[in-house]
Amino acid sequence: MTILLTGGRAPCTLELARSFHKGGHRVLVAESARYHLCRVSRAVDRSFLVPAPNADRERFLQVIEDIVTEERVDVLIPTCEEIFFVAKGLERLSRHCKVWCPPSEQLSELHDKWRFAELASSLGLLVPQSRLIQTPQELLALGREDLAQNMVLKPVYSRFASRVLFLNKRDSAVKKEVMLQEIMLQKAAASVSRETPWIAQRRVDGRHLSTYSVAHEGSLLAHAAYPCRYRLGPGATVYFEPVEHKPALEWVSLFVRATGFSGQIAFDFIEEEDGALYALECNPRATSGIHLFSGGRLLEAFLSPDKLRASEVIIAPDRSASMLTAGMLAAAAGNLRSWSALRGWFGALRSGRDVVFRRGDIRPGLEQAGVLLDAWRISRKKGLTLSQATTMDIEWNGEA
Missing domain, CATH: 3.30.1490 (Dna Ligase; domain 1)
Structure with a gap:
């Protein structure tokens, strides 16, 4: 099959590309950034430079549709915030291939932190x-x-x-x-x-926990939970170690079932000392939780969702830990306050699988320098932070 991924800048997209390639599929990537991890990966057959979706949505959609038709794409999987723009063209794109994207209105409700909190509360689920x-x-x-x-x-x-x-x-x-x-x-x-x-x-105090799931018509097909052990400041987690967490699984299952959700969906939680689990926000797209499915089992969820749904089997994550090595090194400063913390950090660094560097596919690892340099140039030119510079062309903030 021919798989088209958008959002080639994200490590989770590279993870998907490698998994589909290993499974014998042809992988294409469409991305609006000049430099990105998937651009140089051996897992990617062709990489397309497309217009920035939030600068010219119609042109972006037309180019995506042209790629889908000309390359005879079977499955289109958006991964980053460009999914909100893909959703605007969901009807036209779905005429040509399977599109892993919820309807635009549902995406908007879940992306909006207030509307999500109101929705979850109406379902009897805990939110602050x-x-x-x-x-x-x-x-x-x-x-x-x-x-x-x-x-x-x-x-x-x-x-x-x-x-x-x-x-x-x-x-x-x-x-x-x-x-x-x-x-x-x-x-x-x-x-x-x-x-x-x-x-x-x-403000809820307790343990931070994230989940990543794939759902189809209200049923969970794959699910993983992982604690936010090492982070870049208060933001992105850079170390991914799966844990069994029944309350999180039940929370996500109820939410997905009640909303009839289909697609990729992720949540950020805080668990209080008494076990109360509060959802802080929802990301209705791919997240770093994908790295916990490096063995390729996740492909069945994307390629045979009806069969997997009928089996009532939920794909579980791998048992091994993964990490962004560059992020772990950057996060070290916040974890050197005691010898025990330092030993724990070294142990995690030694045991985790880097999600970018891969023997036989080393160029994405080298591409990181170019990606960082390009983001730095944009941040200097636009007066943005580095993180803002990496998403400025795909961000969606509720625009019609």
């Missing part, structure tokens, strides 16, 4: 107590309140834990208000509006 912030005045008013609990504030459309603010209930109202005013003067929150709202949630 939340409120919607739609104006700068409402944001400042929150700072004046005598808070009964610590709060977390962030845009309803955000990624990598960027632009997250914390309000401590022990701080005085004056201190909280001054902090928020300073932030607004720095323009970090100046975009708060009815079109670009924020969400304020009770």
Whole structure:
């Protein structure tokens, strides 16, 4: 079969490409970034440079449709935020191949942190107590309140834990208000509006846990859970070690069943000491959890979903750990506070499989330098952070 993957910049896309290639399939990749990991991989038969989806959606969709028809693609799998633009052309693309993409309205509801929290709560699932912030005045008013609990504030459309603010209930109202005013003067929150709202949630303390799943018509086909053991700041996890977590499996199963979801879906949770599991956000697309399925078993979920659904078998992850070595090295600074922490970090570094470097396919590892340099140039030119520079051309923030 011919498989078209979009989002070739992501390590999880490279993981999929290698798995499909190993399974005997022809792999194509469409990507709007000049440099990306899949561009030089031996697992990829052809790599296509496509228009930035959030700059020219129609042109992007036309080029994707041309690739699908000319290359006789059987299955199209979006992996990153370009999925929101693929969804806008789901009807036309589905005439030519199987597209692993939920409808646009469902994607929008799950990507919006406020709407997701409201949906999950309506299903009887635990989410932190939340409120919607739609104006700068409402944001400042929150700072004046005598808070009964610590709060977390962030845009309803955000990624990598960027632009997250914390309000401590022990701080005085004056201190909280001054902090928020300073932030607004720095323009970090100046975009708060009815079109670009924020969400304020009770800060939940406990163990961070992430999940990645593939579902078809409301049934789970594959599922993995992993703790956020090593991270880059408050954002991306860089070490992936599977754990059995029945409450997370039950939470995801109920959500997928209640929404009739089909596609890739991931959640971020915090588990309190008493075992209460709170969902913080949903990513209705591929995430790094894919690295826990390196053995190729995940292909059955994408290629034979009806058969797998009928069998009622949920594909489990591999038992081995995976990691982004460069990310682990960068995360080391936050894990050198004691000898035991250092030993644990070294142990994880030695035992984890790097998800980019691969014998017989070393060029993606070398490509990382070019990807980083290109992101650095963009960040300097546009005044963005490195993480923002890596997604600026594919980000979707609720635009029609």
